[in-house]
């Protein structure tokens with residue numbers, strides 16, 4: 001097996017690949033293309049035909065990377081990297097038209113196709129959260145950002161009565177399932193009694209003397225204490241009153257099982273793309289809701305591209321050649337704090353064009369693990385950004401978030 005990684009550069013119809021060989025092998029001499037199969041001295045490097053990619057036998061460029069900043073191999077039997085430029089014979093499926101389309105998961109349309117019984121369960125312990133005896137009306141919320149604007153406008157309301165009156169019809173209504181991009185908005189009356197509890201850590205931090213009259217506070221499954229969503233609370237006579245509940249789609253299971261089974265990163269992709277479009281930002285701080293820790297800094301580099309690889313730099317892999325639709329990001333893992341991490345967290349936090357995305361801590365950690373793993377498909381010399389001109393991302397890693405749909 002020869003490690004192979006490539007990225008499709010659809011704008012110039014090029015597949016930019018890297019392979020790694022033993023130091024005795026001169027890939028510039030020996031690498032050939034036969035019917036879209038890359039062959040090195042009779043050994044198949046990558047059968048691109050098998051993943052429906054056709055490359056030209058012309059214009060093959062093979063060279064050693066001459067990036068002075070790339071680290072030198074630290075042991076003698078280290079593999080030598082080669083950069084290979086291949087011309088694509090047919091342009092990849094138009095990406096530009098897809099860019100603005102982020103797949104929506106578990107829409108009202110999908111729910112309406114399901115059988116009448118609706119059940120939402122905690123993903124961890126399967127405790128039922130939604131009263132399934134009710135026949136619900138199912139409606140889509142217009143958009144995450146419409147909602148954001150409405151909330152913002154309500155926050156500036158001076159008369160609480162007006163505020164309440166306007167809040168209620170917009171927010172949760174009994175027997176109506178409001179479907180947002182990443183959550184369901186539900187009236188507390190339709191939540192199974194005792195199935196949710198407010199997160200003690202987040203709740204303790206809420207300062208009722210300041211800010212808005214109502215607050216969104218993390219809520220957990222009462223049985224297993226894992227995060228499931230947020231509750232909107234107001235304070236009445238010193239008691240917290242629940243006004244509405246958001247159940248995060250990535251924290252729950254639906255019954256009956258829908259045909260789609262999205263995972264957390266699918267919703268993260270929606271959040272990244274939608275926020276990037278509305279706020280025109282490419283920089284994100286990923287923050288844990290309970291701990292308020294910053295888990296990662298993410299720079300959205302290319303939100304829709306394809307990579308081809310055989311996971312050849314990792315031993316624990318079956319090394320099948322795959323083509324994946326991904327989001328390419330430049331990120332900094334902040335879970336291990338050192339002076340470098342502290343410096344960049346401070347730099348990004350103070351930058352107004354950086355957006356905070358807040359998720360339950362478990363999912364933030366999961367995301368960091370996924371990113372770190374994705375970096376390993378790259379040859380070692382391509383894993384880190386170290387360009388002097390990129391001051392905001394010095395020593396950051398390159399990673400990929402898989403896009404489905």
Ligand SMILES: [Zn+2]
Pocket residue numbers: 122123124125126127221222223224225226
């Ligand atoms: Zn649970």
